[in-house]
Amino acid sequence: MSALTELYEEIENCQGCELARYRIKVVPGEGDEDAELLFIGEAPGWHEDQQGRPFVGPAGGFLEQLLASIKLTREQVYIANVIKCRPPSNRDPLPSEIQACRKWLDRQIEIIQPRMIITLGRYSLA
Template sequence: MKMGKEELMKKLEEKIRNCQKCPLGTLRTNAVPGAGSYDAKVMFVGEAPGYWEDQKGLPFVGRAGKLLDELLAEIGLSRDEVYITNIVKCRPPENRDPTEEEIKACSPYLDRQIDIIRPKVIIPLGRYSMNYLLRKFGFEPEPISRIHGKTFEAHTLFGKIIIMPMYHPAAALYKPPLREELRKDFQKLKSLLENI
């Protein structure tokens, strides 16, 4: 009997919560598989959980998450309609950037989430998820300042996926001018979704 999306995702989430493939597994309070709709058209992929995410086991629950919620609301979406995850599922110490080894150990989980959910649009938030996702689908990454808000059309076994890199909401908290860039990119996402 073929398993449904929910069953497949629950199994995968359980695997992520028990994962010890890299040293982060021994340091975390909670792994953060992701949250949202398993039928989402849009998947957001951040970099790694922060302090609050590690505490609660949920993605984007700190200040950057509040900004993400605002941006979603501005284009008429809620968290329940999208899927939000990170490329690395456990918090790196002191919120440092994820290492190549951590990304390599963890990225098969993200690949599987994409295969199960089959989103129409993937939004990498920040340069680590952008670099990984663009390379995965055969594109050469450029600096995020140059390609945020641009679309890349990837072809998969289950159809077309549009990848649209954006700045990470956390970056907009430290550099307020980026907030306006994020807003504009979210408006582009809104137009994109109207045509899918």
């Protein structure tokens, strides 16, 4: 079992904040475990919550166009969010939710060891 797969299982079982009560699916992230580029968004939206995958709604379409413009695909990069569960009504993540999920993103970065991290959105810089 890969380190990311083990981490996904831990994230799936997380009850570290109130968002766990409302989620349909946890959205840990996806992509190449050896990716040189790591894209980090804010939080899953409705589409992501339904599928358990990051950036599959309208923002995902835009990201795929961006990647194609630099001759890359989703499979060649790693895509994650600051928080792993959808906030109700797609509201902005609360500081406490960002803090609760921080350990997951830190571990993803440690495992993947990307050459470059690209942040997308306001809260991805937290």
